[in-house]
Amino acid sequence: MGNTYFFSDVHLGMSQAKSEKVKQKRLLAFLDHVASSGECLFIVGDLFDFWFEYRNVIPRGYTRVISALSHLRELGVEIHYIAGNHDFWMRDYLTTELQIQIHFDDFSHEIAGKRFWLHHGDGIAKNDKGYRFLKKIFRHPVNIFLYSLIHPDVGIPLAKWVSNFSRNHNKFEVIDDSDYRDEAMRRFQEGYDYVIFGHLHSPCLDRYGEKTFVNLGDWIDHYTYAVFDGRELRLEMWK
Numbered sequence: 001m002g003n004t005y006f007f008s009d010v011h012l013g014m015s016q017a018k019s020e021k022v023k024q025k026r027l028l029a030f031l032d033h034v035a036s037s038g039e040c041l042f043i044v045g046d047l048f049d050f051w052f053e054y055r056n057v058i059p060r061g062y063t064r065v066i067s068a069l070s071h072l073r074e075l076g077v078e079i080h081y082i083a084g085n086h087d088f089w090m091r092d093y094l095t096t097e098l099q100i101q102i103h104f105d106d107f108s109h110e111i112a113g114k115r116f117w118l119h120h121g122d123g124i125a126k127n128d129k130g131y132r133f134l135k136k137i138f139r140h141p142v143n144i145f146l147y148s149l150i151h152p153d154v155g156i157p158l159a160k161w162v163s164n165f166s167r168n169h170n171k172f173e174v175i176d177d178s179d180y181r182d183e184a185m186r187r188f189q190e191g192y193d194y195v196i197f198g199h200l201h202s203p204c205l206d207r208y209g210e211k212t213f214v215n216l217g218d219w220i221d222h223y224t225y226a227v228f229d230g231r232e233l234r235l236e237m238w239k
């Protein structure tokens with residue numbers, strides 16, 4: 001069987017033109033690698049730093065990445081997208097155009113007899129009440145509809161600003177992943193073998209006996225991803 005790949009928090013479109021180009025280049029090379037050896041790809045949230053999808057308009061700047069994903073689909077690679085806190089505004093574009101399966105909360109999946117539980121990681125921290133409230137507002141269909149009435153040339157820069165706000169909000173969180181580990185312990189007890197998060201932008205892989213806890217890191221500072229070959233899961237850095 002082919003490999004299963006996992007990555008998160010690329011935040012395309014967040015940086016200056018130059019580093020954005022480097023990042024996209026690296027990501028495209030990685031997706032090429034997935035094309036050569038992958039059977040399944042999990043994007044564990046926040047691929048785009050902002051993505052507000054209108055019924056007939058999608059944001060510009062991501063053509064190559066979207067066509068690389070499309071190429072993977074043509075090769076028969078299954079793609080799952082676990083929505084993150086920058087992905088409130090996805091509609092059906094990726095699903096209908098590329099048959100990417102979008103999951104707005106957690107998602108569980110079995111590969112080679114192993115059970116995986118995946119979640120972007122937003123709202124997992126117990127002290128994140130303010131964020132959970134914001135999430136309800138951002139995800140509310142009425143609010144999304146009202147927002148979609150704003151012209152994209154106004155709405156998209158505004159979305160970018162909101163998404164910056166969302167990042168700044170996270171920046172002040174200390175990297176304390178104890179609530180994530182608590183959540184993982186509960187999932188391990190339910191019988192999951194692997195619990196995989198993103199969101200904290202801080203890569204780590206820890207084993208608890210037969211069980212494995214992973215944070216995928218990001219593609220801002222770390223360029224990390226996980227790969228499962230059917231026997232073991234490794235966290236690696238894309239060179």
Ligand SMILES: [Mn+2]
Pocket residue numbers: 009045046084085086120122198199200
């Ligand atoms: Mn996030």
